[in-house]
Amino acid sequence: MRRALEIAQFGQGAVSPNPMVGCVLVHNEQLIGEGWHRKYGSWHAEVNAVQDAVDRGNENLIADAVAYVTLEPCAHTGNTPPCADLLIERKVKKVVICNEDPNPKVDGRGIEKMRAAGIIVETGVCEREGRWLNRRFFTFFEKKRPYIILKWAQTADGFIDSHQGTPLKISGRLSDMHVHKWRAEEDGILVGTNTAIQDNPRLNVRLWPGQNPVRIILDRNLKLSEDAHAYDGTQPTLIYNYLQSSPVGNTPVRYLKEHSSLGFRKLERGADEISQLLNDLHQLKIQSIIVEGGTRIINTFQESGYWDEIRCCQGDFSIKTGVKAPEVQGVIFDSFRKNANQWLLFRNPHNTE
Numbered sequence: 001m002r003r004a005l006e007i008a009q010f011g012q013g014a015v016s017p018n019p020m021v022g023c024v025l026v027h028n029e030q031l032i033g034e035g036w037h038r039k040y041g042s043w044h045a046e047v048n049a050v051q052d053a054v055d056r057g058n059e060n061l062i063a064d065a066v067a068y069v070t071l072e073p074c075a076h077t078g079n080t081p082p083c084a085d086l087l088i089e090r091k092v093k094k095v096v097i098c099n100e101d102p103n104p105k106v107d108g109r110g111i112e113k114m115r116a117a118g119i120i121v122e123t124g125v126c127e128r129e130g131r132w133l134n135r136r137f138f139t140f141f142e143k144k145r146p147y148i149i150l151k152w153a154q155t156a157d158g159f160i161d162s163h164q165g166t167p168l169k170i171s172g173r174l175s176d177m178h179v180h181k182w183r184a185e186e187d188g189i190l191v192g193t194n195t196a197i198q199d200n201p202r203l204n205v206r207l208w209p210g211q212n213p214v215r216i217i218l219d220r221n222l223k224l225s226e227d228a229h230a231y232d233g234t235q236p237t238l239i240y241n242y243l244q245s246s247p248v249g250n251t252p253v254r255y256l257k258e259h260s261s262l263g264f265r266k267l268e269r270g271a272d273e274i275s276q277l278l279n280d281l282h283q284l285k286i287q288s289i290i291v292e293g294g295t296r297i298i299n300t301f302q303e304s305g306y307w308d309e310i311r312c313c314q315g316d317f318s319i320k321t322g323v324k325a326p327e328v329q330g331v332i333f334d335s336f337r338k339n340a341n342q343w344l345l346f347r348n349p350h351n352t353e
Contacts, residue, residue, distance in 0.1 A: 001098060001126045004045075004068045005133055007036045013185045013210050014039045017285050019071055019101075019137040023049035025058075025092075027065040032058035046073055046083040050090060063091040070130050072101040072123075075109035084110040087119065094120040098130030102141035136186075136288040139308065145278040147288040148306060149186065150298050151179070153313035153341075154325035160295055161323040167199045168322070170315040174338040177207045182311070184210025188281065188289040192218045192297040201292070202229045214238060214286060218277075218297070238284075240277065256280065271304035278306055298326040310346040 001024075008022030015021075015037050023045035025033040033056060035048025043051075046069060053062055073083035073095070087095060095114055100123060101107060111121050131138055136147040153170035154160050161168045171179065183189055184205045191201065196217050204212045212235040217224065220242050224230060230237055233252045245257035256262050262280045281289065291301060301307045310330050330346030337343070 001068045001070070001096060002129075003031070003034065004070050005098070005126060005129055007034060008045070008070045008133060011037045011039070016040065016136070016187055017140075017287050019134040021045040021069065021071045023070075024068045025049050025053050025062060025065045026068065027058070027061040032056065032061050032065060041079045043080055044074065044083050045069065046086055047080065050086065063093075065092050066094045066096060067092045068096045068125075070098040070126075070133065072097050072099065072106055072108070073110040073114070074101070074106050075113050076105045078105075082110070082113075084113045088114060088117040092119060094122070096125050097121065097123045098126050099123075099134070099138075102138055104141075135308070140282065140287040144282050145306065146188070146281050146286050147308050148278075148301065149182075149288070149290045149309045149311060150301055150307050150326075151182070151290055151292050151311040151313075152295075152298060152325060153315065155315050155317060155319050155322075157318035157320065158325050159319050159322035160325040162319055163322055168319070170341075171313050172339050172341055175313055175341045175343070178338055178343075179313075180205045180208035181210070183213050183290060184208055186213050186288040186290045187286045188214040188216050190216040190218070190289050190291045190293065190297075192293040193220065193223055194296070195293050196224050196228065196230055200228050202232075202234075203292070204235060213290070216240070216281070216289065218293075240280075271306070274301060274304040274306050295323060295326050302326065302329050305348075305350065308348050308351050310344075312344045312346070314342045314344065316340040316342075 004022035004024045008020040011020045018037060018040050021044060022036045024031060033049045033053025035045050035052050037045045050062060053059060067087055073087060075082050075084045115121050139147040152160055155170060189203045196219060203215045215230055215235060215237040217230050217239050219239055222241050222243050231253055237253045239255045241255060241257055243257060244255045246255040262283060310328055328346055331349045332344055333347050334345040335343060
């Protein structure tokens with residue numbers, strides 16, 4: 001199962017809104033085939049594992065094999081046929097599963113179908129690791145909101161910016177590349193008005209191969225200039241505001257206004273507004289967002305309770321005065337260095353599995 005979890009990660013950034021899934025076929029304690037879900041809309045892990053066994057010359061061993069799968073095989077037809085049917089057709093003798101699928105289209109049906117066909121099914125193996133792997137997927141279906149990562153960089157003495165009005169560069173080149181890798185792993189990236197105006201960020205993955213996230217700009221009164229990078233049309237962009245809406249279509253920039261089916265109502269800034277925003281993003285099937293805003297918007301998310309991880313980059317220099325960085329309210333679970341930058345990763349103690 002740990003091998004199945006390992007290879008499942010190869011699909012990160014390419015399979016959303018589907019989960020990352022790995023499958024390993026074992027016969028007499030020997031691996032005879034393995035596969036993972038490589039891209040949304042393409043074959044699932046079970047299909048790729050069976051094909052790998054065939055390609056290795058092990059097709060005749062599949063019927064007496066054990067399949068280790070990180071998530072319950074699907075029982076419905078989506079972009080591809082049901083994987084539970086494939087395992088039944090191939091007459092595997094046992095299926096071992098990490099996690100049951102919270103998607104209402106599956107939700108135990110795959111397990112029921114395989115057991116009804118005479119396959120032994122075991123669940124809950126490496127369950128905690130499986131939930132962490134697909135934490136975005138589980139959050140989306142169980143909490144009805146995207147998985148939220150708060151990210152910022154601060155100086156050694158705890159400032160996120162200077163008072164000069166020009167962006168303060170804290171992270172180095174290696175850290176920037178790592179951040180772009182993270183962006184490629186999430187569905188959306190969110191900033192507020194001040195960050196969009198002062199930094200004019202592109203919010204893309206130009207330093208890392210992968211898919212650009214959906215840009216989400218909170219620009220309540222449309223202060224951002226239309227020649228800003230957010231309007232360059234290179235990736236889908238949502239502008240949440242109080243003044244203007246645009247029809248659903250294929251245009252890269254979409255305005256979401258108050259009182260539209262999706263968009264801000266004029267609420268007091270805080271938990272209610274964040275809750276409404278996350279409900280909108282859930283309806284748009286955005287499973288995860290990385291928030292790269294300033295102190296105000298980061299603190300608003302922290303105070304609302306609607307956040308799951310913090311990724312904080314600390315520089316090696318001090319500026320003594322400036323805009324204070326947010327105060328972390330989480331529990332540290334990892335740290336690493338990228339040259340002069342120390343990264344600290346935290347979890348929300350109230351959302352820890």
